[in-house]
Amino acid sequence: MSTPQPPGRTPLGSGVEDPASRSAVLRASGTTKGGPPGPTAREGGR
Amino acid sequence: MTERTFLGMPYAPRGVGHLRGEEPFPVAARAALANTQLRRNLGKATTTIRAKRAAVVAELPDWEELRAAGQAIKQHTLAHLDSYLEQLESQVTAHGGTVHWARDAHEANRIVTGLVRDTGAAEVVKVKSIVTDEIGLNEALAAAGIAAHETDLAELIVQLGHDRPSHILVPAIHRNRAEIREIFLREMPGVDPGLTDTPAALTEAARLHLRRRFLSARVGISGANFAVAETGTLCVVESEGNGRMCLTLPDTLITVMGIEKVIPSWRDLEVFLQLLPRSSTGERMNPYTSMWTGVTPGDGPQRFHLVLLDNGRTAALADPAGRAALHCIRCSACLNVCPVYERTGGHAYGSVYPGPIGAVLSPQLTGVEDNASLPYASSLCGACYDVCPVRIDIPSILVHLRARHVEEAARARWVPSAEAVAMAVASWVMASPVRYAAAQRSAGAGGLMSRKGKIRRLPPPLSAWTAARDAPAPPARTFRQWWRLEHGDPDDRA
Numbered sequence: 164m165s166t167p168q169p170p171g172r173t174p175l176g177s178g179v180e181d182p183a184s185r186s187a188v189l190r191a192s193g194t195t196k197g198g199p200p201g202p203t204a205r206e207g208g209r
Numbered sequence: 210m211t212e213r214t215f216l217g218m219p220y221a222p223r224g225v226g227h228l229r230g231e232e233p234f235p236v237a238a239r240a241a242l243a244n245t246q247l248r249r250n251l252g253k254a255t256t257t258i259r260a261k262r263a264a265v266v267a268e269l270p271d272w273e274e275l276r277a278a279g280q281a282i283k284q285h286t287l288a289h290l291d292s293y294l295e296q297l298e299s300q301v302t303a304h305g306g307t308v309h310w311a312r313d314a315h316e317a318n319r320i321v322t323g324l325v326r327d328t329g330a331a332e333v334v335k336v337k338s339i340v341t342d343e344i345g346l347n348e349a350l351a352a353a354g355i356a357a358h359e360t361d362l363a364e365l366i367v368q369l370g371h372d373r374p375s376h377i378l379v380p381a382i383h384r385n386r387a388e389i390r391e392i393f394l395r396e397m398p399g400v401d402p403g404l405t406d407t408p409a410a411l412t413e414a415a416r417l418h419l420r421r422r423f424l425s426a427r428v429g430i431s432g433a434n435f436a437v438a439e440t441g442t443l444c445v446v447e448s449e450g451n452g453r454m455c456l457t458l459p460d461t462l463i464t465v466m467g468i469e470k471v472i473p474s475w476r477d478l479e480v481f482l483q484l485l486p487r488s489s490t491g492e493r494m495n496p497y498t499s500m501w502t503g504v505t506p507g508d509g510p511q512r513f514h515l516v517l518l519d520n521g522r523t524a525a526l527a528d529p530a531g532r533a534a535l536h537c538i539r540c541s542a543c544l545n546v547c548p549v550y551e552r553t554g555g556h557a558y559g560s561v562y563p564g565p566i567g568a569v570l571s572p573q574l575t576g577v578e579d580n581a582s583l584p585y586a587s588s589l590c591g592a593c594y595d596v597c598p599v600r601i602d603i604p605s606i607l608v609h610l611r612a613r614h615v616e617e618a619a620r621a622r623w624v625p626s627a628e629a630v631a632m633a634v635a636s637w638v639m640a641s642p643v644r645y646a647a648a649q650r651s652a653g654a655g656g657l658m659s660r661k662g663k664i665r666r667l668p669p670p671l672s673a674w675t676a677a678r679d680a681p682a683p684p685a686r687t688f689r690q691w692w693r694l695e696h697g698d699p700d701d702r703a
Contacts, residue, residue, distance in 0.1 A: 181312075181316060184309075184310040184311060184312045184316055185310040187310075187312055187519075188294070188310050188311075188312060188468065188517065188519045188523065189291045189294060189295065189310075190291075191519065191523035191526075191527075192290040192291045192294060192468060192519075192522075192523050192526065193290070193291030193292075
């Protein structure tokens with residue numbers, strides 16, 4: 164078992180990350196949605 | 210550089226990574242087909258894997274129900290992808306990991322290179338990871354003075370041979386034992402000069418070589434087969450134990466994962482852990498299944514970074530007819546049954562994703578214009594659909610992408626293509642019974658160009674057809690002429 168750590172994103176020392184990337188990927192994956200939602204494994208009858 | 214987008218979503222950028230070939234598929238395939246050694250190696254390997262898969266799949270009476278469940282889970286997950294990604298991020302972070310988001314290969318390479326630099330390490334060990342091949346991570350690390358050592362046996366063979374992977378699961382499938390022995394003797398430091406080409410001897414040489422890497426590496430880099438959103442747990446399945454070494458021994462672990470690999474729950478993971486090994490290696494269960502959740506003080510890597518990569522995936526997601534390609538769990542069953550792949554091998558596809566799934570995935574990640582020949586690299590026989598463990602209808606997506614290519618190419622041209630002109634003429638001819646009958650009669654002249662029932666060369670623009678195949682010689686009589694001879698003229702009877 165892993166031990167839970169305090170939440171929060173650790174800043175990168177190298178400062179290479181674009182903070183806009185997170186919102187861009189989330190927005191794109193949310194607004195393009197994958198069609199009609201299907202059931203999960205158990206809901207699907209298995 | 211101008212950013213190319215589809216419905217506002219960025220495609221995988223040009224000039225980085227390995228999603229595009231230097232030549233279109235027909236040109237590359239012609240060279241591959243001339244390599245008889247390659248065809249022998251591929252034929253033997255794919256035949257063996259096909260038989261193993263068929264045997265273990267036949268053991269399960271509910272295989273089709275499992276496939277349907279896998280398809281349903283993927284459809285559900287992609288329909289709620291943003292929610293599951295946020296849940297995954299939240300759980301990984303809560304368990305001591307750090308999540309990074311990369312829109313494309315450039316960003317992902319910058320993030321990983323920066324993370325390795327921060328540790329002060331000059332080398333890393335890698336678990337087999339197609340997504341890091343996709344983004345060209347090894348080259349980016351090398352440019353930063355960091356050596357990346359592949360530890361999967363087949364990836365090691367490819368790396369030492371300065372070669373490219375040619376199969377999703379078996380990257381060195383195009384090499385036989387004698388070739389591997391030569392590569393080891395030439396490239397592996399300290400190898401026994403008396404090395405033979407028996408599997409045991411070759412594996413032992415690789416073990417000795419890799420063990421030193423495992424014990425000295427401070428940073429491990431992996432991909433992920435699955436990521437369970439509800440707990441933030443990552444999962445890697447493998448066969449050799451090298452993955453377990455890379456995932457547990459280094460102090461820092463960096464995992465690069467395509468955003469489509471997230472699944473909602475452990476109950477869903479159960480489905481995929483039954484589907485994947487049977488479809489990929491033909492095993493009931495894979496030898497090593499490694500799972501980890503964040504970091505555990507005093508046990509395993511003490512720093513864990515998860516890089517979530519888009520690189521064209523949301524552009525694929527935006528296409529309702531093509532997005533099912535993102536359901537792929539990288540089993541490679543479709544490669545092993547494909548008559549085209551079996552003859553050309555993976556290099557001809559030009560992408561790290563070869564075979565039928567590559568022919569639908571690569572063009573969607575790069576934009577169809579950059580991989581326009583791949584959707585045509587199929588006979589549409591449907592064998593890939595039959596074996597896909599998540600029921601991806603690859604033939605339908607291939608046809609859809611061909612249509613997209615034709616439509617996009619037509620929009621980009623000022624002058625109609627020869628194919629478009631031919632289709633317009635065919636449409637005009639077929640719209641009239643009189644014109645159609647006249648065309649049939651005139652086609653009989655093609656018999657003058659035939660030899661032994663085949664036409665090997667037609668004049669331009671029809672030469673495009675006979676460049677890669679023979680055309681059948683037209684019959685001596687048209688169907689209408691034959692019908693009149695057999696049944697009389699229908700106009701007379703009326």
